[in-house]
Amino acid sequence: MTADRPLPAGAVPPVGAAATPADAVATPAGAAATPADAAAPALAPEPPADDLAWRRMHPVTPAVKGWKVLVAVLAVLAWNAADDVRQLAELLGGRAWLVIVGAIVLITLIGFGYSAIAWRMTRFAVTDDAVHLRSGVVFRQQRQARLDRLQAVDVVQPLLARIIGLSELRLEVAGGAGSGVSLAFLREAEAEQLRAELLARAAGLHRGGRPRPAVAGSTPAGPAAPQAGPAAPPLATTAPDAVPATGHPATPDPDAALSLPVEPDEDWAAAPVAPERPVYEVPVGRLLLSTLLSSATIWLVVMLGGVGALIVSTGRVGSAFALLPALLGVVSYSWTRFNRGANFRAAISPDGIRLRHGLTESRAQTVPPGRVQAVRVTQGLLWRKQDWWRVEVNVAGYGSTGDQAQTENVLLPVGTRDEALLALWLVLPDLGTADPRALVDAGLTGREADGGWAVAPRRSRWLDPVGWRRHGVTVTDRALVLRSGVLVRQLVVVPHERTQSLQLAQGPLQRRLGLASFQLHSTPGPVAPRVDHLDARVAAGLLDEQAARARTARAGAGPEQWMRRA
Amino acid sequence: MSSPEGAGHPQPDAAVPPVAPSADAPQPVAAPARAPHAAPAAAVDGPPGEPGTAPVRESEPFEPAGVGWTPVSPRLATARLVVALAWLGVPLVVLVVVAALTGNAWVWASAALVAALAAWVLWLVPRQVRAMGYAERADDLLLRRGIVFRSMVVVPYGRMQYVDVTAGPLARKLGIASVQLHTASPGTDASIDGLPTAEAARLRDQLASRGEARLAGL
Numbered sequence: 001m002t003a004d005r006p007l008p009a010g011a012v013p014p015v016g017a018a019a020t021p022a023d024a025v026a027t028p029a030g031a032a033a034t035p036a037d038a039a040a041p042a043l044a045p046e047p048p049a050d051d052l053a054w055r056r057m058h059p060v061t062p063a064v065k066g067w068k069v070l071v072a073v074l075a076v077l078a079w080n081a082a083d084d085v086r087q088l089a090e091l092l093g094g095r096a097w098l099v100i101v102g103a104i105v106l107i108t109l110i111g112f113g114y115s116a117i118a119w120r121m122t123r124f125a126v127t128d129d130a131v132h133l134r135s136g137v138v139f140r141q142q143r144q145a146r147l148d149r150l151q152a153v154d155v156v157q158p159l160l161a162r163i164i165g166l167s168e169l170r171l172e173v174a175g176g177a178g179s180g181v182s183l184a185f186l187r188e189a190e191a192e193q194l195r196a197e198l199l200a201r202a203a204g205l206h207r208g209g210r211p212r213p214a215v216a217g218s219t220p221a222g223p224a225a226p227q228a229g230p231a232a233p234p235l236a237t238t239a240p241d242a243v244p245a246t247g248h249p250a251t252p253d254p255d256a257a258l259s260l261p262v263e264p265d266e267d268w269a270a271a272p273v274a275p276e277r278p279v280y281e282v283p284v285g286r287l288l289l290s291t292l293l294s295s296a297t298i299w300l301v302v303m304l305g306g307v308g309a310l311i312v313s314t315g316r317v318g319s320a321f322a323l324l325p326a327l328l329g330v331v332s333y334s335w336t337r338f339n340r341g342a343n344f345r346a347a348i349s350p351d352g353i354r355l356r357h358g359l360t361e362s363r364a365q366t367v368p369p370g371r372v373q374a375v376r377v378t379q380g381l382l383w384r385k386q387d388w389w390r391v392e393v394n395v396a397g398y399g400s401t402g403d404q405a406q407t408e409n410v411l412l413p414v415g416t417r418d419e420a421l422l423a424l425w426l427v428l429p430d431l432g433t434a435d436p437r438a439l440v441d442a443g444l445t446g447r448e449a450d451g452g453w454a455v456a457p458r459r460s461r462w463l464d465p466v467g468w469r470r471h472g473v474t475v476t477d478r479a480l481v482l483r484s485g486v487l488v489r490q491l492v493v494v495p496h497e498r499t500q501s502l503q504l505a506q507g508p509l510q511r512r513l514g515l516a517s518f519q520l521h522s523t524p525g526p527v528a529p530r531v532d533h534l535d536a537r538v539a540a541g542l543l544d545e546q547a548a549r550a551r552t553a554r555a556g557a558g559p560e561q562w563m564r565r566a
Numbered sequence: 567m568s569s570p571e572g573a574g575h576p577q578p579d580a581a582v583p584p585v586a587p588s589a590d591a592p593q594p595v596a597a598p599a600r601a602p603h604a605a606p607a608a609a610v611d612g613p614p615g616e617p618g619t620a621p622v623r624e625s626e627p628f629e630p631a632g633v634g635w636t637p638v639s640p641r642l643a644t645a646r647l648v649v650a651l652a653w654l655g656v657p658l659v660v661l662v663v664v665a666a667l668t669g670n671a672w673v674w675a676s677a678a679l680v681a682a683l684a685a686w687v688l689w690l691v692p693r694q695v696r697a698m699g700y701a702e703r704a705d706d707l708l709l710r711r712g713i714v715f716r717s718m719v720v721v722p723y724g725r726m727q728y729v730d731v732t733a734g735p736l737a738r739k740l741g742i743a744s745v746q747l748h749t750a751s752p753g754t755d756a757s758i759d760g761l762p763t764a765e766a767a768r769l770r771d772q773l774a775s776r777g778e779a780r781l782a783g784l
Contacts, residue, residue, distance in 0.1 A: 151784070174750065174784055373784070396750055396784050497782070500751040502720040504627065511716070516627050521751035523784065528753070540627035547720045551705050554724060560783040 052125035052132060061185045062115035064161050069111025070104070124183055126194070128201055131171060133181050145173045145181040148560050150202040151371050151397045154408070155191050155364040162362060167191035171198065172397025174523070180397055196273040199351040199366060204561030276349035279426060280412070280419045284342060286388075290414035291338045293382035300330045341413030346426065350563075353426050355411070363407065369562045371395055372427045373498045374527040375411070377420050377444065377491040389420035389444070393427065394525030409526050417444065428495055432478030439476065443483045443491040446472075453483075454542070459513050460533035473518065473531045473542065478553075480520065480546060482531045492529045494520055496546075496553035504543050506536065518542050628710060628718050635699035635710065641740045642760025643695040648736060650691065654684045700758050705780065707747065707773070709756050721756045724780035725749045729773050730757075731766050745769055750784050 114137070122135040131145045154170040161167065161184075168184035169191045186194065307323050342359035352368035373394040383389070391412035398408040412423040421440055424431070433439050442451045447469045449455045456464070456471035464471070466486050473482045480499075482492045503519040510516055516539040519530040534542070625631045661677035664670075693713055701708040706722040726747050733743035743766040746757035761769060 149783075371784075498784075499722075500725050500749040501722065501754040501756065503717060503753075503755070504719075505715070505717040506627065508714045519753070521749065521753035523750045524752055536627040540625075540630070543718070543720060544630060547706055547722065551722060551724075554722075554782045557782065 052127060054123040054125045054132075054134075056123055057119060057183065058166055058185050058187055058190075059119070060164060060166060062112055062119045064158075064164065064166060064185055065118075066108070066112035066115040067160065069114065070108045073107050073111075074104075124181075126198065126201070131181055131183075131198065133183070143181060145171050145179075147198065147202040148204075149173045150198070150368065152368070152395055152408075153195050153198055153366045155195055157188075157358075157362045159360045161185050169194055172395070174396035192273065195366065196351075199274070199368065200272075202368065202561065203351065203563035204559070205563050274349045274351045276347040276354050278345060278347045280346050280415060280422055282341065282344040282413055282415060286414055287338060287341050287344070290383065290386075290388055291334050291341075293380070293386075294334065294337065295380055295382075296330050296334045296337075298382070300327070300334075303327055303330065337413070340407045341410065344410075344413050346412065346423065348426055352562075353411070357410075357413075358407075365408065367393075367395055370497075370558055370560075372495075374492060374494045374522040374525070374529055375424060375427050376527040377424065377440075377493075378485075379444070379489045381487050383414070387417050388414050389417060390414055391420055391423040392526045394522050394527045396523040399525050417441075420444075424493060428479055428493060430478055431493075432476035439474070439481065440491070443472075443474075443481055444489060446483070454534060454538050456531075456533040457515070457535050460515050462513065463509060463515070463533055468533060471531055471533055473534070475542075475545070475549070480529070480549075482520075482529050484531060492527055494522060494527075494529050496550050497557040498522065499546065499550035499553075502543050502546055502550075504539055510536070516540065520546070628716055630708070633701045633703065633708060635701050635708075638695060638698045638700075638758060638760035639742050639762050640692070640695060641742050641762075642698075643692040645736050645740050645742065645760070646691050646695070647688065650687045651684060654680055654687065658684065695760065698758075698760070702769075702772070707756070709758060717755075719754065719756050721747050721749060721754060722780070723773065723776040724782045726773060726777040729770050729777075731770050733763070733766075742766075745773075747773065 117137050118135070121137055121140070122133070124134070125132045128147075130147055133141075133143045133145070135141050135143075150171060151174045152172040154172075156168045156170055157166070158168070165188050166185035167188050168182060169186055170183075171181045173179055173181070183191075183194070303323055303326060310323075311317055339359045339361075340363075341357060343362070344355070344357040347354040347356075349366075351366055352371065353366070355363075355365040355367075357363055373396060375394075376392045377389050378392070379387075379389050389412070390410070392409050393411045395409065411426065412419060415423065417440075421437065424440065425436075431439060438451060442453060446453065449472070451474070453472040453474045456468045458468075460468045460471070467484060470486050470489070471484050473480065475481070478495060480494045480496065482494075484490050484492075500521045500523065503521065504516055505519060506516040510533065514536050515533045516536040517530060517532045518534055518539045519528075522529060658677060658680045661673060661680060665673040665677050694711075697713045697716075698711045700710070705724075706720050709719045709721070711717055727750055728748050730746040730748065731743055732746070737743060737760075741763050742760045743763050744757055744759040745761055745766050748754065749756075758769070
């Protein structure tokens, strides 16, 4: 296998093979963008002996990753062969356990061995414009994530890595599923430092490698106070800007130390961690109660009722097992929701929104300013009494797989109306209206056309007898605001400059009633902005106006590198 | 306000777009929703309780004023009919043969059903194709389709991430191709089928150059 080929001393992994279609520039959008400052590195694949400072992941990485293979294999076996194990054991007689243990040991060794080789082949380098990652054992891959296209930076700590003190650094660059760059694993402090560094460079602070400290603190976004809701506490937790200067990663592997050029220390130590100001956090009690009050619980009760009825009617307990998988699904859904929302804290910093959460796997997300494409505030039926709300966002690159959507796209798992307003403020500090509170109130619970809402006309009740009273849309200077849902209330806010495309649709019944649906396309995520059954002429006018408004807003939008003012 | 983008708010003077539908739009484009009750649009609306913030467009909803639609090639109807009739023709022939051999009334009925379906497709597809159209405006591309279920999509040039041009064997034979626009949103359903090959190439280049000129971040 190619994998076993020893690395030539002092050489980075052979790039000859890697300079193929696979060395994906991770952003498809990237190729055309901002030709002046970033095109050069994107176009020219680095020669093998480049001047990039290639670094390795932490050497414990294989030990942390190797377990996954074993767990995966065991899970598959347990799932598929749970019934056959006994037969297998009988078949093999007394030596069965020996064989099984041997197989497990073998699988473990393979897992660790592969992880070790993969670790050897994986290196990354950071330049002013991009993060480069080389990986792959059999099929080599070189990936480049352009920092000016950075959508979010996450520091993720799975349980095992957390115990050891390692972190994974994830960069999202909006290239669709799997386009992000994952640096796993780094030492905790190193990951923090690297994150600060990447954000500083993505913000446009570090041009030409000249460290310019102390810029991060004096920015427009930082010191602003929330305009609504409880005043944010004074700058209580300034994140430790002096994270021990972990200039160079600990690379005990002599081979690696030999072969890798040393990153200039002062450059790394120079990026201060931007100060942050806590905005809200979610108490565990509330999260627990809100999880119990979610729709999953309704399903659980319905299902248990069904099981009970089934047992009573058939008189056989065995029939209940048919519902077991669904039951497990509901329980695991609730657990996931609780696990990921636990210890939820949100903060604002010049680098953007900071979110920290997770019970077993902890995650610290940073979403730079202007990266949130759309916001949704929802309230299930059972949350109404407490006036609780959940806030989710669309961020390009987040939630590309279904499993992550519950984790990455959540801005507020459960909060009061004030906190929901704060969450909205995090995304859009200026809603573009004189009285944001009134606007949001009308959007969350309002039914009337007061406050300038264009609502679905009364005749639309034939198409949506329950929900028609809530369908509505309004426009502010900065954003389009859509509301819907009588049972599950929903408010969607899309900044004008984040509009991708617009659609007007009309079915036969709508046409007869003179209605039409207006839809706004956003990047992939939980938020799908649309408003149904508007008066057709109003919807058409909205389409025209919104197209123009989005164009104007885009022209005036801030630069992608948010610290470089145009 | 406090966001880095806040300062870059567009100046209202420059806000009127070159292609604003001129039929109405008495309000400036960036009109805030602050004084909705003063909006004259409220008077135009029929039933009470519908003061729109957006100005009402008086023209047909799917006929924006001042937009000249370009229809797609009628050869697209040929291409679609060939495919559809190939799918329907084979069962029809089989059914007719079986019916002739067995004389079973049910089989004759099924054959008639398939024939009716084919006739319906023959009637429908050309109409569908005629309803498709696109229009290049100064800053965005409009796409329209559908007779019963109508839809119109606005794709700003600056939002396009890439453009696909595809043509299968049948389409190549007929000299047509389809152009699909992709934005960062998977929801953008913007494909124009049945463009003459030369027009497809021209549109692709046109879109690419306009997209580059107006490219914005995500």
